[in-house]
Amino acid sequence: DQQVKQNSPSLSVQEGRISILNCDYTNSMFDYFLWYKKYPAEGPTFLISISSIKDKNEDGRFTVFLNKSAKHLSLHIVPSQPGDSAVYFCAAGENSGGGADGLTFGKGTHLIIQP
C-alpha cells in the first residue's frame, strides 16, 4: 500500500516554461512534506518543504502547493532550466513526540528540460 504516489514516471518541459510535478498521499497524519532532487549516482538533495498547516511555500524558482482536502501537493518550477533535469521525489513524514520520523517516499518523476 503506497502512502505517497507520484503517478507520472516522467515529464518533459521546454526550457523557460513552468514544470509542475504532482504527488498524492493517503495518510492524513503526515505533518510535513518535502521535495528532493536526485541526479544519478548521488544522494537526494533537499529542495523545499511545507508544513501540513500551510498551503503554499515559495523559495526562489520553486513553489510547493498543498491541498489537504484533496491530499495532493505539487511542485512548480518557474522558469525551468536545463540543470533542473533530474529525478524528483516527493516525501512525507510525521513528528512524533520529538523530531522527524522516517520519511515515506514516492517512486519519483524524471523531469527532462528540453532546450
Place this chain on the structure above:
Amino acid sequence: DAGVTQSPTHLIKTRGQQVTLRCSPKSGHDTVSWYQQALGQGPQFIFQYYEEEERQRGNFPDRFSGHQFPNYSSELNVNALLLGDSALYLCASSLGTGDSGNTIYFGEGSWLTVV
C-alpha cells in the same frame, strides 16, 4: 560545514556475507536514519537512531541492524546478504527534537552489489 558523509561509496559482496556501512551526520545533527533505494524505486525507510538507540523501524527483517555512537555517527549492518539486498543505501541526518521536517539531509549513498 560538513554535510552527511557515507563510506564506502561502492562495494561488492557475495551472497551470505555480511556488510557494514558507515555514516557521519551533518554538523549539529544528532539523529541518523537509513534508507534503501532499489533501482527505479523511491528510498525506503529502514530505521532511525537517536541517543544511541533505535527509535523507529521500517518494514525490514532483523538481518538489518544498526548502531549509533556517542559522536552521533552510525553504522548499518546487513547479515546473510541476499541478491535482493543490492541497492543504494542512503543515510539521512536531522535534529532529534522539535519540528525538524525541513532539516533532513541525505548523504551521497553507498552502492551495494550482491553477487
